[in-house]
Amino acid sequence: MTRPQTTRRKRANGVESRQRILDAAVEIAGERGYEGTSIAAVSAKCGLPASSIYWHFKDKDDLIAAVIERSFATWLAAVELPGEGYGTPLERTVAMAANVAKSLVEAPDFLRLGLMLALERRPAEPRGRTVFLQVREIAGRKITEMIETLFPGLDDAAVHTLTTYAVAGADGLFVQREIHGDAVDLPAMFDLHARLVFDAATGMAERSAPRP
Amino acid sequence: MTRPQTTRRKRANGVESRQRILDAAVEIAGERGYEGTSIAAVSAKCGLPASSIYWHFKDKDDLIAAVIERSFATWLAAVELPGEGYGTPLERTVAMAANVAKSLVEAPDFLRLGLMLALERRPAEPRGRTVFLQVREIAGRKITEMIETLFPGLDDAAVHTLTTYAVAGADGLFVQREIHGDAVDLPAMFDLHARLVFDAATGMAERSAPRP
Amino acid sequence: MTRPQTTRRKRANGVESRQRILDAAVEIAGERGYEGTSIAAVSAKCGLPASSIYWHFKDKDDLIAAVIERSFATWLAAVELPGEGYGTPLERTVAMAANVAKSLVEAPDFLRLGLMLALERRPAEPRGRTVFLQVREIAGRKITEMIETLFPGLDDAAVHTLTTYAVAGADGLFVQREIHGDAVDLPAMFDLHARLVFDAATGMAERSAPRP
C-alpha cells in the first residue's frame, strides 16, 4: 500500500493552493472589509508568498470578487432550500425564514463582507461589490417568485414592496446580530419577521381582491 | 485707529478649519469607510495640509470618532422629534417612522459610515465604532421608551424583541435604499414598517393581557 | 562670529533636499535610463528616504522630467553662446560647434538620457521624453536661425535640411564618443562637421541664387 507521497510539499497543486488562499481571504475580508484586507495578511494566513497569490488571482479586486463568489456558494448550500411544495403558505414562509436564519448564523461571512462592500460608494466600484449585488439580485428574485406563488392575487408593486421589505428585514436582523451577538436570537427574530411579512401580504391580497 | 484688517487671511480661526476638515472627512469616510479614509485624501479635499489635521485631531481614530459624533448630531437635528403627546398610538408610530425616513434620506452619512464600522470585526476596535454603537444605543432606548409608553402591558422580552425588530427594519431599509437608490421609496417602506411593528405590538399586548 | 549652526541637520530645507535628489537622479538616470532608475537607488544615493522623494516629486515620471529640465539648463549654461556678431560666417559656425562639443564633453547627462528617452517607443510616453523633445526643439530653432542669418539666400527646405543634418551630426558624434570614449576626439569631429555643413550650405546657396 505504498502511496506516492513523493509530492514533496510546496510543489504544484493549483487547486488546493487556490482554496487555501480563498480560505484565508474570506476570513480576513469578512472581518476587515475590502481596504482592510491586505495581500500580506492573506499571504501570512495561508502560508503562500504574496507573489503566489498573484498567480491565482489577477489582483486584489479579483481575489475579493472570488471570495464573494465562493462564500455566496457556501451560503447558498447552507440555505439548502427544501422541497418547495408542502405545508400551508404560512408554514412554508416560516420554514424558509428559519433556513435563512440558520444559514446566516453558520455562514455569516458572505453577508457581512457583502454589506460592507454594498455600503461603500467609491468612484471605482470594486468588482466584488458588483458580484455581491448580482448574486443578491438572484436571491431577491427567488423571494419574489415565492411571494407570487403564495399570493397569486398580488399586483407587481405589492410584490416588489414585500420583497424589498423581506430582504431589508433579513439584512437588518443580521446587522443587529453582528452588533449584539448572541443577545439577538436570530431564529426567533426571523420567525417574527416571516409572520409579519406574511400578514402584510395577506392584508394586501385581501385589499386588492376583496371577497364579494 | 484700530486696524482689524490685519487678520491677514489664513491666520487663525481654528473653528472654521476644524469644520472644513470634518466636512471633508464625513464625505470621504461616508464613501470609503475607516480604512479607505486616508489623511492625505482628507487633506486634499479640505485644502489644509495633513499636518494641520493633526493639530485639530490627535490621530485618525480621533478624527473618525469626531466625524461620527458630528454626523450623528446632524442626523439628530434632521429627525427633529416632534411633540410626543398627540394622536393615536398608531398615528404617533407612523409619524415617528416618517421622521426617521426623511432624516435618513437627508443625512445618510451617519448611518452609512456607522454601519460600515459596525460590521467590521478588527482586533483593535476603532473608537468611531464604539461611539457609533453608543449613540445608536441611545436611539434604541428612545424606541424602547416609546414602545413602553404606547403599549404599557408588554413584558420586557416583548419590548426588547420589538425594539430590535424596529431598529433592524430601519437599518435594512436604509441598506436597500443605499443599494437601489430612488427605486426604494423610503417613506413608503418606513410607513409599512411602522404599521407592521405596531400590529406586532398590538398582537403581543393582547396575548399577554387578554381581555376578559 | 557665531554662526547659527543650530540647523540640526535632517530637519527641513526643501530647496537643498530637492537639489540633492536631482543630483542623485541625474547621475543614475544618465547612466541607466528611465526604467533603470529606481527610486530606491536614488534614495540610497541622496540619503533621503524614498518617501521624501515623493514629497518633492509627484512620481517617478515627474522626477525624470525635472531631471531633464535641470540637466538641460546645466547644458545650456555650458554652451554659453558667445557674442554672435563677429568673425566670418565660417569662423562663427566653427566657433559654435566648438562650444557644443565642449559642452557635450562637460555635461553629457542631458543628451545621453534624452536620447535614451527619445529612442523609446512605449505606449504611455514618459513626460521626460516630451520635455526633452521640447527643449531639443528650442535648440533646433536656434540653429535654424543661425543658418538663416549666415545664409540669407537659402529657401526653407534647404534650411530645414541643413538644420536636420547639423543636429543629426551632433547626436551621432555624441553617440560615437559615448561608445568609444576618448578614442573619439569630439572637438576635432565637431570642427569637421561644422565645415562640412558650412560647405553644404554654401553650395546650396550658390545653386539657388547663382551669380551671373
Added chain:
Amino acid sequence: MTRPQTTRRKRANGVESRQRILDAAVEIAGERGYEGTSIAAVSAKCGLPASSIYWHFKDKDDLIAAVIERSFATWLAAVELPGEGYGTPLERTVAMAANVAKSLVEAPDFLRLGLMLALERRPAEPRGRTVFLQVREIAGRKITEMIETLFPGLDDAAVHTLTTYAVAGADGLFVQREIHGDAVDLPAMFDLHARLVFDAATGMAERSAPRP
C-alpha cells in the same frame, strides 16, 4: 502505416517557438529597451508561458543578445550590399548610403535597440550591448575598407576620422527619423551625407598627396 498526424498540435517544434519568442522580444525590446522588456510581457505577446522562454534562452540577458543577433541579421539582409565594383567612387558611395537608408527604414529595430543599449552605462554590462558593439564594429570595418579602396592615398588617421563621421551621420540621421518620423526624408538625408563625406575624403586626399 505511419501516422504523421500524431503531431498533436503544440507538441514539439522548438524552432517555431523560438522564433515566436524572438518576434515578440524584438518588438518589445525595440520599444522599451533592456530594462523595459519583461519576460512576462514577452510571454504575453508570444503566447508561450514564461517558463517556456527559459527553456529556449538561459536568461533575459541571453534573450536580448539573441534579439540583437537576429535583428542584426535581418538588417544585414535588408542592406544587401550590391556588387562592389562598378560606377565612379561617388556613385558607389551614394549607392551604399541609399542602401543603408532603405534598410534603416525597413528594419529599424536593430539600430533602435542597439543605440539604447549602447547609451546605457550600467555596472554589469548586458551581453546584448557587447554583441551590438561587436557587430557594429564589423559594419564599421566595412566602411573603413570601402574608404581605403576608394581613396587609397589617405592616411590611417584620416580614414578613421571619415569612418567615425560616416557612422555618426548614419546614427544621428536615424535618431532624427525616429524622433520626427516621416518629416525626415531619410534617403535624401543619407544622399547628402554621402556626398559630404565624399567631398571631405576628396579634400583630405588632395591635401595629403598634392599634385605636382
Added chain:
DNA sequence: AATGAATGAGGATTCATTCAT
C-alpha cells in the same frame, strides 16, 4: 494656529527565475 518637510512601515504589484512534472 498652522505648515513644510521628513520618515519608517507597509501598501499592491511585478520581477526574473526555478523546478517538478
Added chain:
DNA sequence: AATGAATGAATCCTCATTCAT
C-alpha cells in the same frame, strides 16, 4: 519540448505620524 506553480527580491508608491518652525 513545454508548462503550471511557486518564490524572494524588487518595484513604485501611500500610509499615518512627527517635529521644527
